[in-house]
Amino acid sequence: MLTYSFENIDADSMYEHLYRCIKRDILQKKLTAGEKLPSKRTFAKNLGVSTITVESAYAQLVAEGYLYTLPKRGYYVCELERGEETAPPRPEPNRTEVTSQVPRREYWADFVGSSVARDMFPFSIWVKLLRDVTAGEDETALLTDTSAGGIAQLRRAISDHLYQFRGMTIDPEQIVVGAGTEYLYSVLIQLLGRSRGYAVEDPGYLRLSKIYEKNDVTVHHIPMDASGIIPERLEESGAEILHITPSHHFPTGIVMPVSRRYEFLSWASKGENRYIIEDDYDCEFRLSGRPIPTLQSIDVMEKVIYINTFSKSLAPAFRISYLVLPRHLVTRFYETLGFYSGTVSCLEQMTLARFLSEGYFEKHINRMRNRYRTLRDKLLAELRQSPLADKVRISEENAGLHFLMKVDTHRSEQEVLRAAEGEGLRLSFVSQYYMKGESRRPHVLVMNYSGLEEEKIPEAVARLCRAVLG
């Protein structure tokens, strides 16, 4: 039987250790796809650890897609996604198996990740614009412009876009373009200081905390009430940088009311090094209602840094995001970080600039929004006709690409998740997005519908009923 040493591992981290051991063996193909793992009880006895340790490690591996469960049969190793295998035209290196993919299970329907349907992006227009750009007057600039903040044309197009769609009046020079928000977070850390405390919402995006941690900054997980982060708890934490998503919090869907926004602006004004990072990642997809003005637009103290991305609104594979810096930080940016080269290819920046300024972006967003509305309406309609109809309470269905669904079931969250795995569904509960705090909202599913295929919805709801209700 599979065995690992637990010498010199303290009780606290046994689960973590076991999780790592199994993961390593899967990555190195010592455990192969389809292989059954020992039952929790037997394995625990054999290793000399508690059943809970094994259970937690297994659950984590299931969540990350390394293992899957078959109801009443046990835990199995997932097939890891691999690139197509072609015979290389050269001697193979003496290889230890390594994998370059975070393995993902293929789900029959995914309510967690988001993807974009292949017919949704106007590739032919994109190619046409790129051809125009390369045939234009700017070839030399195309080859050589590596400005740290991004090319002038794109910054101007973004500033026009923000004016028209977000009512924000900003100077193109306040914009810094970068290869994805994750990259821009690291720019902000260099700009604002690595020694400051960074406060994030709890619950919230797990990867945001991870990014801050990998950049060696102190992260404070601040609990929330119905309006967002609790100001007193922020103050207590001593954090100087507040990273929030006021226009649509994930996963709770909270839209921060104006009063709370002013509270945070006031908080920021009380310290020279205090800043607010306003993460506006999916503002384009509010499905109804008037969009709330951004914090950036009501900030007269130069305390708000606005960040947004085209990876959500164009497609994930486009790595173009941007910051809007307050003016004094623009000066600081160019003084201290202006030597950096830009991170987005000039060709792509110019193409996107045209895509925005010639109105294609707006059309694209409208098509996407319609698609998402159709998906949401169909999903809600199916749910209303299903056995779940009187067992669920749905909320926040207008804010963005997901809604919340409180389910009334005798099953535990863990049981629902496992059953869903067995059904080929990927689900998540609000409780899974808590980092430090404890969820006081049990049994609330986060229903991200943006990656669903429309024709699968009836069957997906049927499977969901079985997973939730048993």
Added chain:
Amino acid sequence: MLTYSFENIDADSMYEHLYRCIKRDILQKKLTAGEKLPSKRTFAKNLGVSTITVESAYAQLVAEGYLYTLPKRGYYVCELERGEETAPPRPEPNRTEVTSQVPRREYWADFVGSSVARDMFPFSIWVKLLRDVTAGEDETALLTDTSAGGIAQLRRAISDHLYQFRGMTIDPEQIVVGAGTEYLYSVLIQLLGRSRGYAVEDPGYLRLSKIYEKNDVTVHHIPMDASGIIPERLEESGAEILHITPSHHFPTGIVMPVSRRYEFLSWASKGENRYIIEDDYDCEFRLSGRPIPTLQSIDVMEKVIYINTFSKSLAPAFRISYLVLPRHLVTRFYETLGFYSGTVSCLEQMTLARFLSEGYFEKHINRMRNRYRTLRDKLLAELRQSPLADKVRISEENAGLHFLMKVDTHRSEQEVLRAAEGEGLRLSFVSQYYMKGESRRPHVLVMNYSGLEEEKIPEAVARLCRAVLG
């Protein structure tokens, strides 16, 4: 007269302080283009600082393109480059002037920066490949693939390329693609540890040190002998990560001999956390001679991380670089940083993969190499027929995109640089690339010819003669 406060500034940093004050005023347009600055002596007297302080601050600002000098007339504020001004279709924000460009003077001929002629890049082929890619089978992947290490096709194409052109036998899975080497340095810091000491070559690329400093790691500037970094001084420094350019050191042009390479491999093998970053940034442009095998290819201890970029070989505006990680670091990368999204758009990665695998890259490099050889030969020929002919000693003319030129003149380096400014030439001496050490090679010009226009060479040499000889 212009004045600044020097209260609470210690003598050491007066120059730095003055430099910052003037720069800020230029950026904020308090000092405007063409405005004359006070003479060094008067200004120094007025501020109560030494003439050397003012001279150093001015020299720095000249080097960075904020000021220019007119011989015997003094220092003037440069015109800062700005995007074209178009009337925005909306109310202008209440603006404090900010600039989003690191200002650059326009030089008549530039022997420091590198740029690419507009006819050198096959845009039509690039557009065609992009169209093929978007019309292909992979549209869904095109929209959704954000793998941390880069897409499989590109990694495979790079690994084939490295086999054919660098004799390196590596697994595509060892490759991590990223938006420029500067970004990948920050990935390496996250992978290897921010608390380790990083050793760099002195002299060397100034921006490399800057990047490490901005990422809050300790940088050790290690002096060099004729073979590269001096091993004893590396050992003394206590650094654990050694960042070197063995195939072509900038600016000295040193190609590290094999014996020294083995010394460093041996050094690395003596510490668990010791690694060598092999920066191979312009290996494609060795103009003659057999390329030296990479350190990566003779490393059997998994101690070498290879890094290279397409920004030099395609064009600066392409932000695509890559790492080749030793196998155990591949595992560590995916375990600790695999959650990151990739930073290069999938469209561009796929297009580059085809550009490489269909042979266009090789053709492009050959054309570029021929162009550079022509420029170099023409420049050398003009120099041989000029009054400088018996006043210069040229070396390292085969290693890459620059050569070294020791000049015999009664003028100081500062005088030559100022005279060159007056002639519209941008020049640099080896001494300017020292960070901690003192140059023992005075009067050696670094002649980067990659950005020259061929037809300007005769006149550029005439101006050079005047600047150097007076």
